[in-house]
Amino acid sequence: MIVGFTRSKRGVTPNPEDAAALTGGKPELVKTTDAVVERRRRAHLNDMENIIPFIGLLFMYALSGAGTASCVTLVAQIFTAARVGHTVAYIGSVRQPARAIGFFVGLLCNLYLGAKVLIHMY
Known part of the structure; x- marks a missing residue:
């Protein structure tokens, strides 16, 4: 729960699919680490x-x-x-x-x- 909340708050995703969903199809705008x-x-x-x-x-x-x-x-x-x-x-x-x-x-x-x-x- 803490990890997921922190990822969401900081805009960090574990994979490109989630990044694309969060940014409206622009995964390059979200870092993964x-x-x-x-x-x-x-x-x-x-x-x-x-x-x-x-x-x-x-x-x-x-x-x-x-x-x-x-x-x-x-x-x-x-x-x-x-x-x-x-x-x-x-x-x-x-x-x-x-x-x-x-x-x-x-x-x-x-x-x-x-x-x-x-x-x-x-």
């Missing part, structure tokens, strides 16, 4: 690369009985806070190490869930 759009797109991709595995690990953790409900809730809250912080830092161009901290806290949550599931299963 923009630093702001690309930064937000990368933030979106980074979120997908981290949140989707987390959801899978969270379900495996919860269904395997590797931990308590309160532990699942706490890990989910920590992960959510870390990813929101990472995304805000990424989109807002906050200086490092803010973005790195958000990334590594989320990564540690994923590693913790994965390790607990593996230990519980074997």
Whole structure:
């Protein structure tokens, strides 16, 4: 949603067909790359690369009985806070190490869930 809104606002399209539709048949008037759009797109991709595995690990953790409900809730809250912080830092161009901290806290949550599931299963 953020990427699409930014593309629309800045007049940037991912392909010539969309550019032609926006400019009334003149695709050369619209550029297809923009630093702001690309930064937000990368933030979106980074979120997908981290949140989707987390959801899978969270379900495996919860269904395997590797931990308590309160532990699942706490890990989910920590992960959510870390990813929101990472995304805000990424989109807002906050200086490092803010973005790195958000990334590594989320990564540690994923590693913790994965390790607990593996230990519980074997």
